[in-house]
Each structure stands twice: as structure tokens, then as C-alpha cells.
Amino acid sequence: MAKFIGSRGHNGFLGIGYQDHGPDWIELTLPWKEELVGDAETGVIASGPIISLLDNATSISAWVRHGAFRPQVTLDLRIDYVRAAVPGRTIVARGECYQLRKSMAFVRAIAHDGDINDPVAHAAGIFIIVGETEGARP
Structure with missing residues (x-):
């Protein structure tokens, strides 16, 4: 999974x-x-990379729950950017697929820089599952 x-x-x-x-x-x-800093004066990572991180965490969580790669498209993905990340810290995003239906995956995620109770951002969304690829594993 790591190299994927x-x-x-x-x-x-x-x-x-x-x-x-x-x-x-x-x-x-x-x-x-x-290279990811949005404000050189403060050293704070721009919001775009954090949004990409949450998008990846939520979409891959659907593949993990399904047990295989399935093509999907974003129906809705709401991301609330709560605060600036602390410069120099790694941001961790935990994405969860909390409901998987035949054609829809319901997801949520939280991003933090060391304390999950003090999030940098969180996300909630729905992906439409559009097909299945035989044998592809996440």
C-alpha cells in the first residue's frame, strides 16, 4: 500500500x-x-496541499473498505479548514469510509499536526462508485 x-x-x-x-x-x-509553504513570513503550509491530503485520505478509505480499487467520482466533498498548521510539523489525515453502498461511499476525515483533538481541517463527503476493476488491490 505504501508504494501505491x-x-x-x-x-x-x-x-x-x-x-x-x-x-x-x-x-x-x-x-x-x-515548497508547500503558502506564506514565506510564517512558514505555514498552504491550504491546497492539506485539501489534497484529505481528498486522498477519504477516497482511499473507500477502496480500503471495499477491499479493492474501484473507479469513483466525487459527488460532494466538504472541507473545513479550521486553523493554520504549525510550521515544521507533519500533518496526519485519518480518512474513514463509514458507509459503503452499492454505488456510493460515505466518508469523513480529520487532519492534525500532532493532536487529533486540535484539528487543522476536517472533511465529509460522498463518492459515486462507477465501476469495478478486476484484481486491482489498494
Whole structure:
């Protein structure tokens, strides 16, 4: 799973990595790096990479719960950016697929930089499952 997450493309550039997963959840990381800073004066990571992290955590949680990769599209994904992340800290996002139906996955996630009770952002959404790919595993 780890090499699938952050080895290429957008995730590779951002540095998104795998931390852990369970039957219906996944934890991904976003290490602080200068290229992601939105304000050079403060060193705070821009909100865009955090949104990407939450989008990945929620969508991959649906694959984890299903047990295989299934193509999906975003029907709705609400992200509330609660506060700026502390400069220099890795951000952890825990995405959970709390309900999986035949054609829909209901998801939520929280991103924090060390204290899950003091989130940087949280997300809730729905993905439409549009098909199935035989043999592909998350």
C-alpha cells in the first residue's frame, strides 16, 4: 500500500505518504516542506496541499473498505479548514469510509499536526462508485 500512495504524480510531488490503515480507514501523512509553504513570513503550509491530503485520505478509505480499487467520482466533498498548521510539523489525515453502498461511499476525515483533538481541517463527503476493476488491490 505504501508504494501505491506517494510514489508518483501529484502525491509524489506533495510528499504524501502512507502511515497505517484498518478495515475502513487509512492514515496518510504530509511532511512540512518549503515548497508547500503558502506564506514565506510564517512558514505555514498552504491550504491546497492539506485539501489534497484529505481528498486522498477519504477516497482511499473507500477502496480500503471495499477491499479493492474501484473507479469513483466525487459527488460532494466538504472541507473545513479550521486553523493554520504549525510550521515544521507533519500533518496526519485519518480518512474513514463509514458507509459503503452499492454505488456510493460515505466518508469523513480529520487532519492534525500532532493532536487529533486540535484539528487543522476536517472533511465529509460522498463518492459515486462507477465501476469495478478486476484484481486491482489498494
